[in-house]
Amino acid sequence: MTSMEYANRFRERWPLNTVVARAGVAIGLLAFVLTLPPFKARSPAVPVFVGLIAIACGIWVLTRGLRRPGWTAIGFGLVGIALGTLATHASLGNLDQVVVWSALLSATLIWATPLTYAAIGGLFSERSGVVNIGLEGMMLAGAFFGVLGADKFGSWELGLLIAAVAGAGFALIHAFMAINLRADQIVSGFAINFLALGVTGYFFIDIYGENGTPGDLPRIPNVDLGLGRHTFFGDAIGRLNIMIWASFALLIVAHIVLFHTPLGLRLRAVGEHPRAADTVGISVYLTRYVAVVVSGILAALGGAYLSIGFVGSFGENMTAGRGFIALAAVIFGNWRPFGAYAAAILFGASTALSFRLAVYSDAASVLFQSLPYVLTLIAVAGVIGRPVPPAAVGRPYAKQ
Amino acid sequence: LSETTPHAPLEADPESYAPSVAKRLAFYQRAGGIVTPLLTAVFAFLMGGIVVAATGHNPLRVYQAIFEGAGLNWFFHFGSYHIDVPFTNHQVWFWWDTNTNHNAPFNLTQTLITTAPLILTGLAVAFAFRCGLFNIGGQGQYLVGAITGVYIGSRFTGMGHLSHVLFAIVLASLAGALWGAIAGFLKATVGAHEVITTIMLNWIAYWGGSYLFGRGGPLQNHTDKSIPISDDIVDSAKLSAIWGNPQLQALHSGIFIALGALIAFYLILNRTTLGYEVRAVGFNPEAARYGGISVARNFIIAMAISGLFAGLAGGIDILGWQFRLGVLDVQVSNIGYIGIAVALLGRNTAVGVGLAALLFGALLTGTSTRSLDPGIFQPQLAGNLALMIQALVLLFVGADLLILYIWQARRKVRIPGLGRQAQEPA
Numbered sequence: 012m013t014s015m016e017y018a019n020r021f022r023e024r025w026p027l028n029t030v031v032a033r034a035g036v037a038i039g040l041l042a043f044v045l046t047l048p049p050f051k052a053r054s055p056a057v058p059v060f061v062g063l064i065a066i067a068c069g070i071w072v073l074t075r076g077l078r079r080p081g082w083t084a085i086g087f088g089l090v091g092i093a094l095g096t097l098a099t100h101a102s103l104g105n106l107d108q109v110v111v112w113s114a115l116l117s118a119t120l121i122w123a124t125p126l127t128y129a130a131i132g133g134l135f136s137e138r139s140g141v142v143n144i145g146l147e148g149m150m151l152a153g154a155f156f157g158v159l160g161a162d163k164f165g166s167w168e169l170g171l172l173i174a175a176v177a178g179a180g181f182a183l184i185h186a187f188m189a190i191n192l193r194a195d196q197i198v199s200g201f202a203i204n205f206l207a208l209g210v211t212g213y214f215f216i217d218i219y220g221e222n223g224t225p226g227d228l229p230r231i232p233n234v235d236l237g238l239g240r241h242t243f244f245g246d247a248i249g250r251l252n253i254m255i256w257a258s259f260a261l262l263i264v265a266h267i268v269l270f271h272t273p274l275g276l277r278l279r280a281v282g283e284h285p286r287a288a289d290t291v292g293i294s295v296y297l298t299r300y301v302a303v304v305v306s307g308i309l310a311a312l313g314g315a316y317l318s319i320g321f322v323g324s325f326g327e328n329m330t331a332g333r334g335f336i337a338l339a340a341v342i343f344g345n346w347r348p349f350g351a352y353a354a355a356i357l358f359g360a361s362t363a364l365s366f367r368l369a370v371y372s373d374a375a376s377v378l379f380q381s382l383p384y385v386l387t388l389i390a391v392a393g394v395i396g397r398p399v400p401p402a403a404v405g406r407p408y409a410k411q
Numbered sequence: 412l413s414e415t416t417p418h419a420p421l422e423a424d425p426e427s428y429a430p431s432v433a434k435r436l437a438f439y440q441r442a443g444g445i446v447t448p449l450l451t452a453v454f455a456f457l458m459g460g461i462v463v464a465a466t467g468h469n470p471l472r473v474y475q476a477i478f479e480g481a482g483l484n485w486f487f488h489f490g491s492y493h494i495d496v497p498f499t500n501h502q503v504w505f506w507w508d509t510n511t512n513h514n515a516p517f518n519l520t521q522t523l524i525t526t527a528p529l530i531l532t533g534l535a536v537a538f539a540f541r542c543g544l545f546n547i548g549g550q551g552q553y554l555v556g557a558i559t560g561v562y563i564g565s566r567f568t569g570m571g572h573l574s575h576v577l578f579a580i581v582l583a584s585l586a587g588a589l590w591g592a593i594a595g596f597l598k599a600t601v602g603a604h605e606v607i608t609t610i611m612l613n614w615i616a617y618w619g620g621s622y623l624f625g626r627g628g629p630l631q632n633h634t635d636k637s638i639p640i641s642d643d644i645v646d647s648a649k650l651s652a653i654w655g656n657p658q659l660q661a662l663h664s665g666i667f668i669a670l671g672a673l674i675a676f677y678l679i680l681n682r683t684t685l686g687y688e689v690r691a692v693g694f695n696p697e698a699a700r701y702g703g704i705s706v707a708r709n710f711i712i713a714m715a716i717s718g719l720f721a722g723l724a725g726g727i728d729i730l731g732w733q734f735r736l737g738v739l740d741v742q743v744s745n746i747g748y749i750g751i752a753v754a755l756l757g758r759n760t761a762v763g764v765g766l767a768a769l770l771f772g773a774l775l776t777g778t779s780t781r782s783l784d785p786g787i788f789q790p791q792l793a794g795n796l797a798l799m800i801q802a803l804v805l806l807f808v809g810a811d812l813l814i815l816y817i818w819q820a821r822r823k824v825r826i827p828g829l830g831r832q833a834q835e836p837a
Contacts, residue, residue, distance in 0.1 A: 142606075144606070144610075184806070188806060188809050188810070192809055192810055194806075194808075194809025194810065195545075195809060197545055197547065197606050198751075198755065198805055198808060198809055199805070199806065199809050201547070201748075201751060201805060202802045202803075202805035202806040202809070203802070204802075205748075205798050205799075205801050205802035205805065206798075206799060206802035206803070206806070208795075208798050208802075209795045209796065209797070209798030209799030209800075209801075209802055210795075210799060212791075212794070212795035212798065213462065213466075213792055213795035213796060213799065214466075216789065216791045216792050216795065217466050217792060332614055332617070335610055335614060338607075338610070339611065342607060372627065373625055373626040373627050373628075374622055374625055374626070374627040374628050377618060377621045377622045377625050377628075378618065378619075378622045380618045380621075381614065381615050381617075381618035381619060381622075384611040384612075384614040384615045384618070385611075385615060387607075387611050388608060388611040388612065388615070391597070391601075391603040391604070391607055391608060391611075392597050392601060392603055392608075400604075
């Protein structure tokens, strides 16, 4: 292949508009970053100026007829200006306390991981045409049964296994309801959430009672890369949990399976046009069953990471809406693995930041927690080009 | 036969093989009857009983304790008592004991206190359902209503009783209506799915409420800044007590508001042009559009009215018995979510919603720490049992649809078959 061909391929993949749009997003972020340590620009003029460049990029892309990338860049520019200006008003001491990049990065990964598992699970289910509102319940089931398994069998591996089995069990109920009984998938998913809440709460009280789960639970270990403490990389990624590293692999595998294998093609066909898929001999029911069960297993693994990986205990309703954030990530990420992952990272970062913000303002920290939902609401409102769900999502299929 | 029969290609109407909410709804309405909802509830309780038995408790005694905790045994205890005649000092003979110092009458008042908002959040789901929309957002609309109720009730002082109550209730309802209308508006204008938007709005309300009453939040109380809770509402904003001792949580007049809402729900749907349009859109949006009905407008109105009901529920809970709202209340409340089960079990009809709300109100009260006898069953377990039963009701509502489908499919095979033969020229 000559260099010309490479250049052509590059231009095909990265047309000028896209490059400018992405640059706009990056510059918008930069507007905020410049006001944070280590740069710490103190004049609001800095974020405003840089943010305006981002907005200019966005407008330029908009004039070329690309709505979604254009508005995204403009949005990032505006957010960069707003957050940057806010940061210039904060005291330096507070800034240094809140923004510790290595800690923020590792916290982002920690909070994004349960979302990643559940979101990729939800992705499989939705791509096959089954709405999975029950992600929250399946996560919660994974969190509890992971603890139960780890405690009773004395090993975190078996804990993960039990969690996966529990998640698959709840997913099977949902699959049976949605696929065989053709029940309303929203009702069924909601039922799963409440069932998981009731079942985990009931057995948690029944087995562990008031004292809670034992303190010496086998935990999913962290991987020590030997990068040392108090170095940037050491603190950021030096001691991440196995499950976090596994989530990177999962992401890549999910992308390849969905978009580069016959299996993924079948899955997507079933989700887009089940009648056509059926006609060419793909079993719609089997495909959907597998997809929903996979989503249950993945969501449960995300929940188990939360309980026996990160926190080390279980509390009633400990997922506290994370399944719904994962659902939001699926939508925000436009039903694509990398998109969903980017959303999970964004939402994870907002959680991480909100916990650090709590150092000096409870109220701001709490308000920050609603960010994923607000962003998703704005996204589905179509301001920045609406995400497009699989065509047959939520529609039961009847064989003929 | 198939060659001569004109057949619309299946792909032209994807809904012909996959029922939409509207189709399902039309089906529910035709199926009617009280047998399937009753069976649904009975099965759910049976399954719950199995879990109770499996964990070493006696399900019969547990259910009996819950029944008594809900105060439903009150109806079976006849005696010779007296009851006040309203607005007079007279007393007349009555065959039931109304003294809330006794357990059964007190528990019953608590059940009715919970039933009132459940009726309203049930209606919030049911009304949207009749327009072919699935309003998952009752919880958010309820919270927004409650927040508004607290704000008006605690920050506006010096108003008369009636005007203050009316002001607070109307604004709470409008806040809920607005919250619902956002989802309706997004559905009508850009086609955003109402399930997604209402879920997001629920969580925004959840965190919004946590922010408002949290430490350092704008609506946190003025007396103790370490407690994340609002100010108490002033006396002029409280709904009047109608049964029981106001110091110990009496039944308030909100139950009449809820019953009035049931009637309003029935009248709006069945006796007004608005209701006709809403139902027309619910049965078949395309046909409604063809008939000159604005589908978009009805989506927005239906969601707004749904939100109005849920916001009203939040309002009467605050003005009737809670009197304040804390971060914890915001985060553990699930009255709006239970409304989904209430509406589905009640088949989205006024009477059904009323009865289902009473069932769930009794279940919630009967399993609460305050009412359940802890010697028989741990209230924490019972609370989770109630969640399970609620989930099972939802699941079985889905499953009873299957039974109805089979039942209907049988009839369908026979009747169109006959019709087709009749149409064909010999």
